[in-house]
Every structure is written in structure tokens, then in C-alpha cells.
Amino acid sequence: MSPLLEVAGLRAGYGRVPILAGISLAMAEGEFLGILGHNGMGKTTLMKTIMGSIPATAGSIRFAGEDVTGLATHRRSRLGLGLVPQGREIFPTLSVEENLRMGLAAAKREDRALIDEVLEDFPRLVRLLDRRGGALSGGEQQLLALARCLCARPKLILLDEPTEGIQPSIIEEMIETLQALRRRWSLSMIIVEQNLDFITQLSDSVLSIQKGRITGEVDRERLIAGDVAMIPA
């Protein structure tokens, strides 16, 4: 079977500052792939380049058998790529419900039943539906960003530092939710993180990223042992 996502020799950056120096990776459908790296190593840039917010200067991205390297962001989204961005990017003056409806923005018809179905896995959001997105706590916003992404029924979710600045109880809740969703929805996911516990509990395999390159696969045994030295410096 051909991989769901195949990235080859990908380069990108901001203006003339190169960030990604030739990233290559492939993942199968149903896989949860972790990418571990410190700040400034190119994790977020990689996510944004796969999503199309930052143009690739070299290399290629194939998704679900199609070359998407030159496609606009909204086209990639409609093919089934979803991003839960760093900083969550909730629409602050839209209500929680309206934020979720934005997950259906690309659909021909707005099917509210999809929202209700997603909300079953996010009970915490149900009583917040009328609240403005900007009034939620960081953790609640993170759950909302994930739920909003799920409303679009993506084939592959890019999860960019979901634990950043989030209280531990919500991190636990997110791990449980994602594991439950995985069993039921046959999701595929790339998780970019610095939080060892989170990435270990969810990923099938973990790659390390350093200075814009994938430097290899991280040994699972040592990850589980919580060997902090594993994080590539």
C-alpha cells in the first residue's frame, strides 16, 4: 500500500532564512507518528509547510496518492489534511459553537449532526457552546481546536505542540480522547511535541528533528523510561 503522506527532500523557510533543510518522511494510513525536537528546530515550520501556509522551496509532498506540493492551503484541507495549530488559533469573537461550525465550512451542506457526534467525545465543550472562543481557558481552547479539526473529518491530523501551556489534567484528558477516537475513527496523526509523556503514550514511532532535518528514529524503550537525554539537543 502506498503511504498516506510522503515528504521528500522538503525545504522551506521564512523569506531568505531557510528552516527546513531537506525533510524526508513517510507514514502509513492509521499510523500515529511522533516528531520530537526542541524549539527552533523546524517542527512548526514543517507542519505549516505540509499544510501549505508556507510554500516549499524544494522537494515534494504527496498526500493520499496526490502531489499537493503546489496546492493552496484550502485545497489541501479539502483533500483531508487537518491542522491543530500551535497556539490553537481559536476565532476569539466567534462562539464555541460557531468555531465548531467553521470545521464544516468547506462542506457543501452544513450538517450539524457531525458536530453533535464530535461533541460526544468532548463533553467538557457542551456546556460552553454559547461562550466566546476567546473567553475559554488554554486547555478548553485546545480541546475546541481539536474538536473543530475533527468536524472536517480529516484523513490526517497534524497536531502541533498540543500540550504547550496546558494544565496536566487536560493533557491526560486529551490523551484519553485521542486514543478513544483512534479506535473508532481510524485516524492518522502526526504529533509534534516536546512533552515526552504525551508523545510516548500516543505515537507508534517517534522521529527526532534537528536543525531542519530528520535525524533518525528515537528508541522507544528509552522514551518510555523517560530518558530526557533522548531529546535531541
Next chain:
Amino acid sequence: MDLAALVALNVVNGAASLVLLCLGLAIIFGMMRIINLAHGEFVMLGAYAAVISANAGVNIYIAMLIVAPLCVGLVGLIVERCLIRFLYGRLVDSMLATWGLSLLIVGIVTTIFGNTMQGVPTPLGGFSIGAYRTSWYTIFLAAVALVVLAAIYGVLRYTRFGLVARAVMQNPEMAAVLGVNPARIYMATFSLGAAVTGLAGGVLAPVSGITPVMGGAYVAKAFITVVGGGAAIISGTTSASALFGLVNQLGAYFTTPVYGEVILFIAATVLIRLMPQGISGRFFRGTI
């Protein structure tokens, strides 16, 4: 008492005219941060569309309320595709380009129709308040302003297009991640803003002098009201129009209409100094 009623009516009229003049600009500026210096010319085109079609035998209400917004909406669509879409996020460039556009439109209209234009008579006649006479058209203008306000609010608040438009206004990149093409939304909102402006030109045509340069009289007032109102399209425009309409008419009543305009601009300058984010940036945060 009669005099008070007349002044109140003038205030309503002033505010309604401002609302009509500003809404289209507020949509274009509020949603896309494009400073459209050709706004006055869009008003003028709406007036021309209404007057020409009315003089050609079209019912005056159809000419004002349907032909004018359709024509200017179409002009807006063409302008967005050919010019504006290259200028999003480039504030100064957009000012220069739309200023050039305004000169071009004035030139084209002058070439085709000459320096003056046979206007249309004000429909509806008048009525008396005690010893004073005023026109029903004043009431009509206020009603049109209310209906347009309600319609824009309804579209933004309750339709799917409105939701997507508000989301794009807040965060176009995230909207694109969710599958929305921001360029399409910008195109639609720019045309909508132009159409509303055309409608304003249409309904103001019977009470204005119709010349190719008439837009100049409106553009400054419209801009100062939009900036005074702040980012929220409906609550900002309405509150600023009500305030400035009141100041303008009361100033005109106690002094002369010319000083009324001067007092309006002084009041606006003071307001923007006190509230740089506009009225809605201070009092109606998070509203539409």
C-alpha cells in the same frame, strides 16, 4: 415643540444618510483593511445608475433600490478582480491605487456624460409639522438605512456566509486551514460593500446634485465616521453615525450648515484622539 420635532427629524435624516454612506466602506475597510479612496466614486456611480435608468423610464424605486446596487456591485467585482486582490495587506499601496481609480472613474464618467446631469425629482412629496414643512423622503431614507442595517446584520450573524466572512476577517490563515478560500470571501465581501455603496448613491440621488465629482463631498465624511466607529461593522457604524449625525445637525441648527460640518469634523477628531480604536473598540467589543 414643532421646531424640536423638525430638528429631531433632521438628526435622524443626518444619521441615516451617514449610515447609508458608511456601511459599504465599513464592510470593505472593516473586513479587509483596504482603504478604498474610490468610495465616493462608487456613491457617484450608484447615483448615475439610478438617475440614468429612471430617466430612461425605469420605475424610480427599482432604479434606486435594485439597479444602482447591482451596477455598482458589478463594478466592485471587476475592480476587486483586476486591482484590489493584488493589494491585500498593503495599506498604502491600496490607498494610492484606489485614489488613481477614483480619478479614472471621474474621468470616464465626465467623458461619457459631461459635467452635469439632469437629476430626478424627489419622490413622495412633503408633510407639515405645525408651521414647518418637511419631506416624506426623509422618513424613507431612515427606513432604507434601518432595513439595510438589519439585512447586513442578519447576513453576518445568521448565515453560513456571514460566519465564514467573520472568521476570515479574524484569521484568514486559520480559515484556509479549515478549507475556506479567503480570496473568494474577499471578492464577495468587496462586491457586497460596493453594492451597498451603490444603493446609498441611488437613494441619495434625488436629494443630491448629480455631477462626476460629487463623490468628493462624501468620502471624507464616510471615512471619518468609519474610523470613529471602529472595527465592528454594524454597532460601530450605527453608533458613530448617530453621534456625528446629532452633532452635525445640532451644530447646523445653532449656527449655520457650514459650521455644522466644521463642528462635525472637530468632534470626530476629538473622538478619535480619545478613542483611537473607535467607539466599538471601547464600548461594543466583540460585536459585529
